[in-house]
Amino acid sequence: QMQLQESGPGLVKPSETLSLTCSVFGGSVSSSSDYWGWLRQPPGKGLEWIATIYFSGSTFYNSSLKSRVTISVDTSKNQFSLNVASVTAADTAVYYCARRSSNVAFDNWGQGTLVTVSS
Amino acid sequence: DIQMTQSPSSLSASIGDRVTITCRASQSIGIYLNWYQQKPGKSPKLLIYGASSLQSGVPSRFSGSGSGTDFTLTISSLQPEDFATYYCQQSSVMSVTFGPGTEVHIK
Numbered sequence: 001q002m003q004l005q006e007s008g009p010g011l012v013k014p015s016e017t018l019s020l021t022c023s024v025f026g027g028s029v030s031s032s033s034d035y036w037g038w039l040r041q042p043p044g045k046g047l048e049w050i051a052t053i054y055f056s057g058s059t060f061y062n063s064s065l066k067s068r069v070t071i072s073v074d075t076s077k078n079q080f081s082l083n084v085a086s087v088t089a090a091d092t093a094v095y096y097c098a099r100r101s102s103n104v105a106f107d108n109w110g111q112g113t114l115v116t117v118s119s
Numbered sequence: 120d121i122q123m124t125q126s127p128s129s130l131s132a133s134i135g136d137r138v139t140i141t142c143r144a145s146q147s148i149g150i151y152l153n154w155y156q157q158k159p160g161k162s163p164k165l166l167i168y169g170a171s172s173l174q175s176g177v178p179s180r181f182s183g184s185g186s187g188t189d190f191t192l193t194i195s196s197l198q199p200e201d202f203a204t205y206y207c208q209q210s211s212v213m214s215v216t217f218g219p220g221t222e223v224h225i226k
Contacts, residue, residue, distance in 0.1 A: 047217045109164075
């Protein structure tokens with residue numbers, strides 16, 4: 001049973017960089033059939049896709065966030081990560097990592113981690 | 120980007136009711152449409168992928184249909200554990216987008 005676990009600071013100051021890591025258990029980020037993604041959900045609002053990565057390093061970004069976002073993968077640690085630069089209060093959200101499997105859907109999600117942007 | 124809309128935005132229903140939620144894409148997405156259920160404080164759960172394929176472990180009262188731009192999620196007989204928010208999501212391109220969600224409340 002695959003499990004994903006987000007980790008990172010719960011509080012980030014405005015203008016700083018938000019950094020999160022997703023650890024994958026019971027599966028491999030090097031799987032040829034899977035992609036790995038980050039999504040977020042502001043309090044009381046809907047879901048927003050942020051970015052997706054393949055183990056080879058191919059990346060895909062939400063065009064509205066692309067200038068501030070970097071997704072990366074570390075196959076040696078079986079992890080993938082997200083950086084969001086120059087954060088503002090609008091970046092306050094629950095951040096989820098998830099697996100996009102061969103059925104082209106996010107079928108396995110982490111529990112989510114709340115990141116608050118505040119001074 | 121492909122825009123997704125859902126209707127209704129919320130609905131009230133009773134146990135045993137048949138519930139239908141619709142989702143529309145701003146352009147044709149084939150059958151690259153997924154449905155998720157989210158309960159308060161929990162991660163989204165995949166229900167349906169490829170417009171009509173039931174994810175493993177999901178009860179058969181959930182079904183999906185449609186292709187192109189118009190899609191439907193149906194719950195054939197609403198159960199207490201089905202009260203939640205439902206999101207559609209297009210995956211026809213890597214830049215995926217979600218609908219705004221439909222809240223299903225108890226009548």
